[in-house]
Amino acid sequence: MRYVHLLSLSTWFSSFLLCFGLAACGREALRPIQGLNRFLLQSASSRREPALGRRWLASLSNEKGREKIELIDLRSRRPVPLPGLNRPDAQPISVSVSANGERLALVRQRDDQTELLLYRRSLGSVQRLELSAKGIPRQVSLDGPGRILAVQVSRDGRWDVDLIRLSI
Amino acid sequence: MLLGCLALGSCTNTVERAPGGILQRSQQDPALSGNGEMLAVIVDQRGRPTVQLRDIQNGKILPLRHFSRHQPHSSPSLSWNGRYLAVITQRGNRRLMIIEDRLSGRVHPLPLPGGRDPVRLSLAPDARQVALQVADQGHWRVELFDLSQILEPDKPAGLQSSFPSTELGS
Numbered sequence: 001m002r003y004v005h006l007l008s009l010s011t012w013f014s015s016f017l018l019c020f021g022l023a024a025c026g027r028e029a030l031r032p033i034q035g036l037n038r039f040l041l042q043s044a045s046s047r048r049e050p051a052l053g054r055r056w057l058a059s060l061s062n063e064k065g066r067e068k069i070e071l072i073d074l075r076s077r078r079p080v081p082l083p084g085l086n087r088p089d090a091q092p093i094s095v096s097v098s099a100n101g102e103r104l105a106l107v108r109q110r111d112d113q114t115e116l117l118l119y120r121r122s123l124g125s126v127q128r129l130e131l132s133a134k135g136i137p138r139q140v141s142l143d144g145p146g147r148i149l150a151v152q153v154s155r156d157g158r159w160d161v162d163l164i165r166l167s168i
Numbered sequence: 169m170l171l172g173c174l175a176l177g178s179c180t181n182t183v184e185r186a187p188g189g190i191l192q193r194s195q196q197d198p199a200l201s202g203n204g205e206m207l208a209v210i211v212d213q214r215g216r217p218t219v220q221l222r223d224i225q226n227g228k229i230l231p232l233r234h235f236s237r238h239q240p241h242s243s244p245s246l247s248w249n250g251r252y253l254a255v256i257t258q259r260g261n262r263r264l265m266i267i268e269d270r271l272s273g274r275v276h277p278l279p280l281p282g283g284r285d286p287v288r289l290s291l292a293p294d295a296r297q298v299a300l301q302v303a304d305q306g307h308w309r310v311e312l313f314d315l316s317q318i319l320e321p322d323k324p325a326g327l328q329s330s331f332p333s334t335e336l337g338s
Binding site for chain 1: 181194195196197198199200201202203204207209224248265276277278279280281287288289290291292293294297298299300301307308309310311312313314315317318324
Protein backbone atom coordinates (compact mmCIF):
# COMPACT_ATOMS: atom_id res chain seq x y z
CA MET A 1 0.00 0.00 0.00
CA ARG A 2 2.79 2.33 0.96
CA TYR A 3 4.62 1.35 -2.24
CA VAL A 4 1.54 2.27 -4.34
CA HIS A 5 1.38 5.68 -2.66
CA LEU A 6 5.05 6.29 -3.34
CA LEU A 7 4.60 5.25 -6.98
CA SER A 8 1.64 7.58 -7.55
CA LEU A 9 3.48 10.40 -5.80
CA SER A 10 6.48 9.91 -8.04
CA THR A 11 4.25 9.83 -11.17
CA TRP A 12 2.51 13.01 -10.04
CA PHE A 13 5.83 14.70 -9.34
CA SER A 14 7.21 13.74 -12.79
CA SER A 15 4.09 15.12 -14.49
CA PHE A 16 4.37 18.30 -12.45
CA LEU A 17 8.01 18.74 -13.43
CA LEU A 18 7.20 18.14 -17.11
CA CYS A 19 4.28 20.59 -17.11
CA PHE A 20 6.25 23.16 -15.15
CA GLY A 21 9.25 22.77 -17.45
CA LEU A 22 7.18 23.23 -20.62
CA ALA A 23 5.28 26.17 -19.19
CA ALA A 24 8.38 27.82 -17.83
CA CYS A 25 10.27 27.54 -21.07
CA GLY A 26 7.26 28.19 -23.32
CA ARG A 27 9.35 26.58 -26.04
CA GLU A 28 8.24 24.66 -29.06
CA ALA A 29 10.02 21.37 -29.37
CA LEU A 30 10.90 19.28 -32.40
CA ARG A 31 9.07 15.96 -32.29
CA PRO A 32 11.08 13.10 -33.86
CA ILE A 33 9.16 10.74 -36.13
CA GLN A 34 10.44 7.68 -34.28
CA GLY A 35 9.44 4.84 -36.59
CA LEU A 36 10.85 6.49 -39.68
CA ASN A 37 14.02 7.54 -37.91
CA ARG A 38 14.59 3.95 -36.77
CA PHE A 39 14.18 2.80 -40.37
CA LEU A 40 16.57 5.48 -41.67
CA LEU A 41 19.15 4.57 -39.02
CA GLN A 42 18.98 0.85 -39.78
CA SER A 43 18.87 1.07 -43.58
CA ALA A 44 22.27 2.74 -44.17
CA SER A 45 25.56 3.11 -42.35
CA SER A 46 25.41 6.84 -43.05
CA ARG A 47 23.08 9.23 -44.84
CA ARG A 48 23.37 12.88 -45.87
CA GLU A 49 21.98 15.62 -48.14
CA PRO A 50 18.28 15.16 -47.33
CA ALA A 51 15.68 16.50 -49.79
CA LEU A 52 11.98 16.13 -49.06
CA GLY A 53 9.16 15.84 -51.57
CA ARG A 54 5.53 15.49 -50.57
CA ARG A 55 5.92 11.87 -49.46
CA TRP A 56 9.49 11.27 -50.60
CA LEU A 57 12.90 11.56 -49.06
CA ALA A 58 15.87 11.68 -51.41
CA SER A 59 19.32 11.43 -49.85
CA LEU A 60 22.83 10.12 -50.37
CA SER A 61 23.12 6.86 -48.46
CA ASN A 62 26.28 4.95 -47.77
CA GLU A 63 26.38 1.20 -47.50
CA LYS A 64 29.64 -0.79 -47.45
CA GLY A 65 31.63 2.31 -48.31
CA ARG A 66 29.67 3.14 -51.48
CA GLU A 67 27.53 6.19 -51.65
CA LYS A 68 24.41 6.20 -53.80
CA ILE A 69 21.28 8.23 -54.39
CA GLU A 70 18.31 6.73 -52.60
CA LEU A 71 14.65 7.71 -52.81
CA ILE A 72 12.45 6.52 -49.96
CA ASP A 73 8.67 6.39 -50.06
CA LEU A 74 7.87 7.70 -46.58
CA ARG A 75 4.42 6.16 -46.65
CA SER A 76 5.57 2.58 -47.22
CA ARG A 77 9.01 3.16 -45.64
CA ARG A 78 10.67 1.52 -48.62
CA PRO A 79 13.35 2.64 -51.04
CA VAL A 80 12.01 2.80 -54.60
CA PRO A 81 14.05 1.46 -57.52
CA LEU A 82 15.99 4.02 -59.53
CA PRO A 83 17.14 1.97 -62.54
CA GLY A 84 20.00 3.48 -64.50
CA LEU A 85 20.75 6.24 -62.00
CA ASN A 86 23.46 4.98 -59.66
CA ARG A 87 26.74 3.94 -61.28
CA PRO A 88 29.74 2.30 -59.62
CA ASP A 89 32.07 4.81 -61.29
CA ALA A 90 30.18 7.91 -60.10
CA GLN A 91 30.17 9.79 -56.80
CA PRO A 92 26.94 11.69 -56.07
CA ILE A 93 27.36 15.18 -54.61
CA SER A 94 23.88 16.72 -54.34
CA VAL A 95 20.29 15.65 -54.98
CA SER A 96 16.86 17.27 -55.03
CA VAL A 97 13.42 15.76 -55.70
CA SER A 98 10.19 17.14 -57.17
CA ALA A 99 7.13 17.14 -54.91
CA ASN A 100 5.62 14.04 -56.55
CA GLY A 101 8.90 12.11 -56.54
CA GLU A 102 8.94 11.81 -60.35
CA ARG A 103 11.99 13.97 -61.06
CA LEU A 104 15.38 13.98 -59.37
CA ALA A 105 18.03 16.58 -60.07
CA LEU A 106 21.54 15.65 -59.13
CA VAL A 107 25.19 16.58 -59.32
CA ARG A 108 27.71 13.78 -59.53
CA GLN A 109 31.39 13.33 -60.14
CA ARG A 110 32.39 10.83 -62.81
CA ASP A 111 35.96 10.46 -64.02
CA ASP A 112 37.18 14.05 -64.25
CA GLN A 113 33.73 15.45 -64.96
CA THR A 114 31.18 16.99 -62.63
CA GLU A 115 27.79 16.30 -64.19
CA LEU A 116 24.45 18.03 -63.73
CA LEU A 117 21.66 15.55 -64.44
CA LEU A 118 17.90 15.20 -64.44
CA TYR A 119 16.43 11.75 -63.77
CA ARG A 120 12.84 10.89 -64.70
CA ARG A 121 11.61 7.96 -62.70
CA SER A 122 8.70 6.88 -64.92
CA LEU A 123 11.02 6.76 -67.96
CA GLY A 124 14.11 5.59 -66.12
CA SER A 125 15.97 8.22 -68.15
CA VAL A 126 19.02 10.27 -67.23
CA GLN A 127 19.35 13.58 -69.07
CA ARG A 128 22.52 15.63 -68.90
CA LEU A 129 21.89 19.34 -68.44
CA GLU A 130 24.30 21.88 -69.88
CA LEU A 131 25.11 25.21 -68.28
CA SER A 132 25.02 28.27 -70.53
CA ALA A 133 28.39 29.51 -69.32
CA LYS A 134 31.10 27.08 -68.34
CA GLY A 135 31.24 26.23 -64.65
CA ILE A 136 31.27 23.38 -62.15
CA PRO A 137 27.89 22.54 -60.58
CA ARG A 138 27.77 21.84 -56.86
CA GLN A 139 24.32 22.08 -55.26
CA VAL A 140 20.83 21.64 -56.76
CA SER A 141 17.26 22.55 -55.84
CA LEU A 142 14.17 21.62 -57.88
CA ASP A 143 10.83 23.38 -57.52
CA GLY A 144 7.73 21.33 -56.64
CA PRO A 145 6.60 20.46 -60.18
CA GLY A 146 10.22 19.76 -61.21
CA ARG A 147 10.14 22.42 -63.93
CA ILE A 148 12.67 24.89 -62.53
CA LEU A 149 16.10 23.96 -61.29
CA ALA A 150 18.40 26.20 -59.26
CA VAL A 151 22.02 25.14 -59.32
CA GLN A 152 25.04 26.52 -57.46
CA VAL A 153 27.95 26.81 -59.89
CA SER A 154 31.62 27.53 -59.36
CA ARG A 155 32.59 29.99 -62.07
CA ASP A 156 35.60 32.28 -62.38
CA GLY A 157 36.55 31.74 -58.75
CA ARG A 158 33.16 32.56 -57.24
CA TRP A 159 29.85 30.90 -56.56
CA ASP A 160 26.92 31.72 -58.86
CA VAL A 161 23.37 30.41 -58.89
CA ASP A 162 21.91 29.56 -62.30
CA LEU A 163 18.22 28.95 -62.91
CA ILE A 164 17.29 26.38 -65.53
CA ARG A 165 13.73 26.28 -66.86
CA LEU A 166 13.30 22.70 -67.98
CA SER A 167 11.47 22.50 -71.29
CA ILE A 168 10.36 18.87 -70.97
CA MET B 169 10.19 14.78 -79.75
CA LEU B 170 10.65 13.69 -76.15
CA LEU B 171 12.86 10.77 -77.08
CA GLY B 172 14.81 13.02 -79.43
CA CYS B 173 15.38 15.52 -76.64
CA LEU B 174 16.47 12.81 -74.26
CA ALA B 175 18.88 11.42 -76.83
CA LEU B 176 20.33 14.85 -77.54
CA GLY B 177 20.74 15.58 -73.88
CA SER B 178 20.28 19.25 -73.11
CA CYS B 179 17.52 19.93 -75.73
CA THR B 180 16.08 23.44 -75.27
CA ASN B 181 16.27 24.11 -71.54
CA THR B 182 16.58 27.81 -70.76
CA VAL B 183 19.45 28.71 -68.48
CA GLU B 184 19.60 32.09 -66.79
CA ARG B 185 21.60 33.65 -64.00
CA ALA B 186 19.66 33.99 -60.75
CA PRO B 187 18.37 37.51 -60.13
CA GLY B 188 21.01 39.64 -58.46
CA GLY B 189 23.71 37.18 -59.40
CA ILE B 190 25.76 39.66 -61.36
CA LEU B 191 25.79 42.16 -58.52
CA GLN B 192 26.41 39.72 -55.67
CA ARG B 193 29.92 38.60 -54.94
CA SER B 194 28.82 35.09 -54.11
CA GLN B 195 25.58 33.12 -53.97
CA GLN B 196 25.41 29.64 -52.44
CA ASP B 197 22.99 26.99 -51.21
CA PRO B 198 20.04 27.76 -53.55
CA ALA B 199 16.56 26.67 -52.44
CA LEU B 200 13.42 27.14 -54.53
CA SER B 201 9.94 27.43 -53.11
CA GLY B 202 7.63 24.60 -54.15
CA ASN B 203 5.72 26.88 -56.54
CA GLY B 204 8.98 28.02 -58.15
CA GLU B 205 8.29 31.71 -57.49
CA MET B 206 10.94 32.37 -54.84
CA LEU B 207 14.61 31.58 -54.41
CA ALA B 208 16.51 31.60 -51.12
CA VAL B 209 20.30 31.81 -51.30
CA ILE B 210 23.17 32.45 -48.93
CA VAL B 211 25.02 35.64 -49.85
CA ASP B 212 28.09 37.27 -48.40
CA GLN B 213 27.05 40.39 -46.46
CA ARG B 214 30.12 42.14 -45.08
CA GLY B 215 31.84 38.81 -44.69
CA ARG B 216 28.87 37.14 -42.99
CA PRO B 217 27.00 34.37 -44.84
CA THR B 218 23.40 35.59 -44.70
CA VAL B 219 20.18 34.20 -46.15
CA GLN B 220 18.45 36.29 -48.81
CA LEU B 221 15.06 35.73 -50.40
CA ARG B 222 14.26 36.84 -53.93
CA ASP B 223 11.25 36.94 -56.19
CA ILE B 224 12.31 35.06 -59.29
CA GLN B 225 10.02 36.99 -61.66
CA ASN B 226 11.23 40.50 -60.92
CA GLY B 227 14.47 39.84 -59.02
CA LYS B 228 13.37 41.91 -56.03
CA ILE B 229 14.72 41.08 -52.57
CA LEU B 230 11.86 40.08 -50.30
CA PRO B 231 11.89 41.30 -46.69
CA LEU B 232 12.82 38.93 -43.86
CA ARG B 233 12.24 39.96 -40.25
CA HIS B 234 14.40 37.56 -38.32
CA PHE B 235 17.50 36.84 -40.35
CA SER B 236 19.61 39.93 -39.91
CA ARG B 237 21.56 38.29 -37.05
CA HIS B 238 22.84 34.90 -35.92
CA GLN B 239 25.17 34.38 -38.87
CA PRO B 240 26.59 32.29 -40.41
CA HIS B 241 23.38 31.08 -42.04
CA SER B 242 23.30 27.88 -44.07
CA SER B 243 21.04 25.37 -45.80
CA PRO B 244 17.89 27.47 -46.41
CA SER B 245 14.69 25.65 -47.35
CA LEU B 246 11.27 27.00 -48.39
CA SER B 247 7.75 25.62 -48.18
CA TRP B 248 5.43 25.47 -51.20
CA ASN B 249 4.26 29.11 -51.32
CA GLY B 250 7.34 30.43 -49.57
CA ARG B 251 5.37 31.12 -46.40
CA TYR B 252 8.00 29.38 -44.29
CA LEU B 253 11.75 29.81 -44.60
CA ALA B 254 13.88 27.42 -42.53
CA VAL B 255 17.57 28.19 -42.05
CA ILE B 256 20.41 26.85 -39.88
CA THR B 257 21.81 29.71 -37.79
CA GLN B 258 24.38 30.24 -35.05
CA ARG B 259 23.58 31.09 -31.43
CA GLY B 260 26.64 31.13 -29.22
CA ASN B 261 28.41 27.85 -29.80
CA ARG B 262 25.30 26.10 -31.06
CA ARG B 263 23.87 25.60 -34.56
CA LEU B 264 20.12 25.97 -34.51
CA MET B 265 17.27 25.70 -37.02
CA ILE B 266 15.08 28.80 -37.19
CA ILE B 267 11.84 28.91 -39.18
CA GLU B 268 10.33 32.27 -40.11
CA ASP B 269 6.62 32.42 -40.86
CA ARG B 270 6.47 35.18 -43.47
CA LEU B 271 2.69 35.38 -43.19
CA SER B 272 2.39 35.95 -39.44
CA GLY B 273 5.88 37.37 -38.85
CA ARG B 274 6.49 34.76 -36.13
CA VAL B 275 9.80 33.07 -35.66
CA HIS B 276 10.27 29.50 -34.44
CA PRO B 277 13.71 28.69 -32.99
CA LEU B 278 13.87 24.89 -32.96
CA PRO B 279 16.93 23.37 -31.30
CA LEU B 280 17.63 19.71 -31.93
CA PRO B 281 16.92 17.39 -29.01
CA GLY B 282 20.02 16.03 -27.29
CA GLY B 283 22.11 19.17 -27.78
CA ARG B 284 23.12 18.19 -31.29
CA ASP B 285 23.88 20.57 -34.15
CA PRO B 286 22.11 20.31 -37.52
CA VAL B 287 24.27 20.43 -40.64
CA ARG B 288 21.70 20.50 -43.45
CA LEU B 289 17.92 20.64 -43.57
CA SER B 290 15.04 20.15 -45.95
CA LEU B 291 11.52 21.39 -45.25
CA ALA B 292 8.65 19.33 -46.70
CA PRO B 293 6.69 21.27 -49.36
CA ASP B 294 3.67 21.54 -47.05
CA ALA B 295 5.91 22.29 -44.01
CA ARG B 296 4.50 19.35 -42.03
CA GLN B 297 7.93 17.73 -41.59
CA VAL B 298 11.56 18.66 -41.71
CA ALA B 299 14.54 16.42 -42.44
CA LEU B 300 17.77 17.27 -40.63
CA GLN B 301 21.26 15.98 -41.26
CA VAL B 302 23.24 15.51 -38.06
CA ALA B 303 26.53 13.96 -37.03
CA ASP B 304 26.27 10.88 -34.82
CA GLN B 305 29.30 8.87 -33.68
CA GLY B 306 31.31 9.76 -36.74
CA HIS B 307 28.50 9.14 -39.23
CA TRP B 308 26.05 11.39 -41.00
CA ARG B 309 22.43 10.68 -40.13
CA VAL B 310 19.19 12.05 -41.48
CA GLU B 311 16.33 12.39 -39.01
CA LEU B 312 12.74 13.44 -39.63
CA PHE B 313 10.75 15.68 -37.30
CA ASP B 314 7.06 16.45 -37.15
CA LEU B 315 6.16 20.13 -37.41
CA SER B 316 2.38 19.73 -37.55
CA GLN B 317 1.95 20.93 -33.94
CA ILE B 318 4.06 24.01 -34.63
CA LEU B 319 3.27 25.23 -38.16
CA GLU B 320 0.10 25.48 -40.22
CA PRO B 321 0.37 23.59 -43.52
CA ASP B 322 1.47 25.54 -46.59
CA LYS B 323 -0.21 23.66 -49.40
CA PRO B 324 -0.36 24.36 -53.11
CA ALA B 325 -3.48 26.31 -54.05
CA GLY B 326 -6.44 23.99 -54.58
CA LEU B 327 -4.80 20.96 -53.00
CA GLN B 328 -7.03 19.80 -50.19
CA SER B 329 -5.49 16.59 -49.06
CA SER B 330 -2.15 16.62 -47.35
CA PHE B 331 0.06 13.78 -46.27
CA PRO B 332 -0.76 13.62 -42.59
CA SER B 333 2.14 13.21 -40.20
CA THR B 334 0.33 10.49 -38.34
CA GLU B 335 0.78 8.26 -41.37
CA LEU B 336 4.51 8.80 -41.12
CA GLY B 337 4.73 8.63 -37.40
CA SER B 338 5.96 6.10 -34.98
